[in-house]
Amino acid sequence: MLRDITIGQYYPGRSFLHRLDPRTKIICLFLYMVALFTVKELQSFGYVLAFTAVIIALSGVPLKTLAKGLKPMWLLMVLTLILNFFMTAEGEILWQWRFLKITGGGVLKGVFMVVRLALLLNVTALLTLTTTPILLTDGLERIMKRCFIPMAHELAMMMTIALRFIPTLIEETERIMKAQIARGADFETGGLMAKAKSLVPLLIPLFISAFRRADDLAMAMEARCYRGGEGRTRMRQLRYRAGDGWAFAAVICFLVFVIVDRLWLKLFV
């Protein structure tokens, strides 16, 4: 049940994408997003889709896993689709009922938005699916330091800890839920009020345990002389390899291509 949540989950593997430096992946994701938002025409999505398909293939993550990660987002996508259908008034009218009408332009725009959203979510999911949380925050820390963002280490450490404790908290939630169900608690039936009330026996122990864990962790870190980022060295240094060069080259070519295509369409078509 709770374990179906795949946001931020890592999919173990040794694919090309898995072995890239996390910094490469973060920066490339950013460039990919810029490219995605540069595209303004539905027909240009052809090569964007092809490029994305190559990335997915290189990640070794099964489509089924990716699709499962999109599941919590389907409501958002349907909403986007419907809103665009009805809110855009362009082109010929396909269907009309009183003041509601669907136009050709609206359908195109709706589909365009949903495809863009799906691509965005999928590729972002690929980043967390192919990068362990530790490497991810390591990469983020280095990038933030480069950009002179203050407290880079502290921010990254907070993120590491938060990511690290998501599975622990899910496990804990499941455990406490089971313990209360064994005592007759019912989390499923009843109206909204009854359901909200039934959460009390779950949430109170959960909060208590989260605070206890935070306390223990702080104590353990202090016992090992943790003093923040100053003068801190790393056991495992991040290093760019040949693959990173290729990845950067491919994504930059892609971005340039997208920009040229956009200008071309604007100037000559």
Next chain:
Amino acid sequence: MPIVLQNLSYTYQPGTPYESPALHDVNLTIKSGQFVGLIGHTGSGKSTLIQHCNGLLFPMAGQAMVDNMAILPKSKDLKEIRRKVGLVFQYPEHQLFEETVALDIAFGPKTLGLDQGEIQRRVRWAMKMVDLDYEKFKELSPFGLSGGEKRRVAIAGVLAMQPKYLILDEPCAGLDPKGREEILYQLKRLNEKGLAIILVSHSMDDVARLAQRLVVIHQGHIVYDDAVRQVFGKAKELEAMGLDVPEVMKLMMRLKEKGLAVHQDVLTIEEGQDEILRVLGHA
């Protein structure tokens, strides 16, 4: 009318890279009134097994029944099954949530829809069973108690449902010797009153002293299911599974190695004492 598990198998997170098979083709019957010990190495599947006994997990193959009611995901009988089979988890004190001890213990009976008088009666009874003084503890916050006291409150919370079978997952883990003794003594008393008990434990001495029957689980398979004395007779095999025999038994084996003609199948310190005295000719 027993708890019956038939050809039961269970796998965690099937179809993902994290798939991990936990139980294979398990057959087990727990009759009412029995005291059964369940032992096995860490990760052998004990906690998984007991969660099948009251419908917290559902078998992926095979079936589970309690008093002729099948345990199925949407079954109408689930509530009744969970009332009949009380389950005390490892570190049950983590489930406490109410303002006072009495209210927390009353949580279970309340979900059964009993009237106030009956709930009060059960809270008093359950607290007596775990040796907590009602007048002294009823108004206290459970979060201010010591570890052992919290544990007893949590066990009382399950007892207050008045189950027919009581399953405990390492109820003594992390307690001091006195706390252990008290809990084990209460379990023995409850069993003598007719409650069936399944005790999951890593302490061979505890199960040797209390249980009549011992179930050994290894990598998801039940390998032994027999009288305690019979199972501990297989010291070598148990050792190979990362398990052990009671300390007295080890003493007897050492004595025998040194040439004293003692019987080895003793389970408790008293039996060991008698046996040594007998061999030395003092009895």
